[in-house]
Amino acid sequence: MDCKIIETWILTDYLDGELGPAKLQALESHLKTCRACSDFLQEAKTTIVRPFEDTKQHMPQQEYLWNRIKAKIEEEPKQYPKMTLERIIRSFRAPKPIFALSTCAALILAVFVLTQARALYQKTYNRQLAATALTEQLEYFASDEITSFGTDAENYFL
Template sequence: MKCEQVKELILTDYLDGQMEKAKKTQLEEHLTTCRDCREYELLTRTTVVEPFYNIEKHNPPEATWNKTREQIIVEQQMHNNSIADLFNRVKTLFYFPKPAFIAATVVVLFAVATTVIKFPLENQETRKGVSDSQVECINYLMSVFDEELINGDDDLETSIEYFFL
């Protein structure tokens, strides 16, 4: 077990005595090997649990118990109702925590979309400009090469070869 899990279990089920035997055994094995978790368990027991051992217990009024039972029954019925359960699942999918977060997200998405759409157009224009100048350069070099062939200069030192070498 990881220390995070052990500390959570100490706070919930272990100190309450509500833990399954298998998990309790694993947790206690971890406590024997991990000094930090053992100290955490002792500190939690002495500060959170032990002060409440000797206090007088008060039972809530019967009306409170009845309201609690009714609420549990209503929640179970809602949970068993498949349409209500489906509605709750869909509602959690579209939950937005804060309107400011939504507004910031929309602004960022708009900025990204504008940037992505703008740059490809500029890149196409830039590529077209570069390709036109490259074509002009190659045409010039070919015309010089053709003139050398016409003049009978067919040795290996043509202007193109000279340019690339």
């Protein structure tokens, strides 16, 4: 196996215990036969692993830092979402793709509703016109009184 690949594995997954079983086996059998890679592993352990092993956690001055945090929080108190205006502003701060998508959906819905409403109104209006015309026609035929036969010429002859 190529020593460059082995060095890469050593510097990353092997030192960090993230190497899978197959690669681990391949690496270990390579190390048995390659002195250069074995030396590289020892050097890597000494130089880049051991110095970090005994590092201790630095602690802040707990109370001092807490007082600073508390003062800053109290200085600018958190605004809870109780105001409607804030909620509206927050909705505008939403990620752009979500905002754009929701705006498009709202526009499409509005256009659809308006088109449907207009079509329904037109249909109702036409029905009313037809009903009025029919009523007038029926009233005309039901009436015995003939006041006119149509145009002046028709009235003259009939």
